[in-house]
Amino acid sequence: MNKDFAKLIPLIFIIFAFSISNAQIGEIAGPLNFNVTLGHKESLNWTIINQGNSTLYYVASLDYISNITNTTTPAVSIYPSNGYISPRSYINIRVTVQAPNDYRDVGKEWEGILIAKIINNVTYNATYVSIGYGVAKQFSITISKPQSLIAPLVVLIAAILIIAYIAYMIVHHAHKRRETYEEERYLKKHELRNMLNIKEPGYSSIKVSKRAVKGKSKSKRSRSRKASKRKR
Amino acid sequence: MTSTKATAIALIGLLLSTSMLYIAKGYTSSNQLITATANVLTAIYAYFANNQTNYYIGTANPNAINSNFNTNSIITIQDRGGNVAGNIIIYGGNWINQANNALQFGVSNTIYDSNKVLSSTPTDTGVIVPAPTIQSYIKSNTITISSVSVPPGYPAGNYTQQITFYLKNYTYGTTSNQITANVIMYVNGVCYLYIYPNTISFNSLAPGHYTPVNSLVSLYDNGGNTQAQIFISGGNWINQANNALQFGVSNTTYNSIVSSYGTPLTSTPTPTGITLAAPSPTNPSTSNSIYFGLHIPYGTYPGYYKQQIYLYTSC
Structure with missing residues (x-):
């Protein structure tokens, strides 16, 4: 862009800003698209701009909403539905849509128009038309189904099962390790006693090991019996 | 005489001769005094708080003076580790449409600290960042972008303005490094009637x-x-x-x-x-x-x- 023109822009802007002696109203572009879950609410802002030098009084309303047979039309509310907009300022009107709670309405789409009129009283003694002005905002409402509870439930159960399995594995592994350790300790102890020829004390805590001990002592006895036979 | 004895005698002799030398040169053997001197220069080190360089200040409408900006419109300038106070000096560039750099509007459309017009030449804001000390080595102050006038017809989209700051101490003639903020503003699509x-x-x-x-x-x-x-x-x-x-x-x-x-x-x-x-x-x-x-x-x-x-x- 030409630099000289760029320098002139603020000047043009100031001339423009003050040349609008009468009220100019505007709105921020873009439709209001409501995607509401069945039985829930959603709110969006509708911004109205007063570009004039005087305060404006507005009245906002739902002008039109499409009618779909065998459905419950969503409720549309506007807040605040009337009020003042200061000069060179804007207001945000909160538009809230309450979705119906009927599964037949899932996937349905409504369209409508909101309007905000600027109210000014003109008195004129003739057959005349008073031209008012305002803004109109198109909107759409789509009803979506609530998120299924089954999927999160399945995930929850699976998570519980996995945690339970991990806990079981930890406990089982610890128990196994303890058993092995006890058995190894007993065997070492036993071998040591054998080496030192100390009489075996009862070791009742591990049955398998006790049997093993009995087996070993039996073989010792049979060995001594065989030796006595050989002597004879 | 053994070699050990000879070595010992040589060492004693060396020590004696060294001490004699020191005495001869006027040194005393205790209470040695070393005087160190240093000249600490004046310095200012400019930073943005949290090293933030991008400031998204909010939305604006065309053909309007926009002032409802978020807290990013308050820019904190710090002196980290300097030792003298500094006035905040500011200058900026045009607002540039990010999608089409040829679409620009003037630097002077930005007003900071309520009523000061931003310029493309360095200007003293009158805002001072105090001198840091050893106990409190970070000092700061703020500049607020008060309003931006978006001229008529400028299309919707993000616009960026670069604003550069530095600190200057007039007494010592000390100037800090320059730091540049990218101020970003979204211009709404708007229709008027x-x-x-x-x-x-x-x-x-x-x-x-x-x-x-x-x-x-x-x-x-x-x-x-x-x-x-x-x-x-x-x-x-x-x-x-x-x-x-x-x-x-x-x-x-x-x-x-x-x-x-x-x-x-x-x-x-x-x-x-x-x-x-x-x-x-x-x-x-x-x-x-x-x-x-x-x-x-x-x-x-x-x-x-x-x-x-x-x-x-x-x-």
Whole structure:
């Protein structure tokens, strides 16, 4: 862009800003698209701009909403539905849509128009038309189904099962390790006693090991019996 | 004499000769004093708080002075580790459309600290960052972007302005490093509507009379940036002396051109098919026309009647 023109822009802007002696109203572009879950609410802002030098009084309303047979039309509310907009300022009107709670309405789409009129009283003694002005905002409402509870439930159960399995594995592994350790300790102890020829004390805590001990002592006895036979 | 004894004697001799040397040179063997000196220079080290360089300040409308910005519009300048106070010096560049760098508007559209106009040449803000100390080696102060005037017709999108800061101490002539912030603002798509005139008089008409569709109302978008559709609605004609005496809304007709007949007006807002083109920086105002006509039904009670018509912009 030409630099000289760029320098002139603020000047043009100031001339423009003050040349609008009468009220100019505007709105921020873009439709209001409501995607509401069945039985829930959603709110969006509708911004109205007063570009004039005087305060404006507005009245906002739902002008039109499409009618779909065998459905419950969503409720549309506007807040605040009337009020003042200061000069060179804007207001945000909160538009809230309450979705119906009927599964037949899932996937349905409504369209409508909101309007905000600027109210000014003109008195004129003739057959005349008073031209008012305002803004109109198109909107759409789509009803979506609530998120299924089954999927999160399945995930929850699976998570519980996995945690339970991990806990079981930890406990089982610890128990196994303890058993092995006890058995190894007993065997070492036993071998040591054998080496030192100390009489075996009862070791009742591990049955398998006790049997093993009995087996070993039996073989010792049979060995001594065989030796006595050989002597004879 | 053994070699060990000889070595010991040599060492003792060396020690004795060294101490004799020191005494001869005037040194004492205790309380040695070393005096160290250093000249600490003045310094200022400029930083943004949290080293933030991108500041998204919020949204703005075209052809408007925008001031409702978020907390990012408060820019904190720090001196980390310097030792003298510094005045904050500021300068900036144009606002540049991020999608099309050729679309720019002036640096002076930014107002900071309530009433100071940003300039492309370094300017003292009058805001001082105090001198840091050893106990508190970070000192700061803030500059607030108060408002930005977006000129008419500038298209919607993100705009960036680079603002550079540095600190200067006039007493010592010390200047800090320069730091640059990218200030980002989103310009909304907006359509405006201004109508002229806001009354139409059909004067005196006889029952059964058709007025051609030729009463002009001009529609303007001064400074918006988005194309708009025009909707229209109206009410019944109401006798001003007796509100119960009415005739139908549809007796008024409208068209985008002068014609014999037009579209009958309805009480619910209806698209007229008339649009207002999007203004642009080079064509900051766009306009269009709507013409009205009237039919007086037979048997209409005599007197002054009025009708309210609304024109709406929608984008």
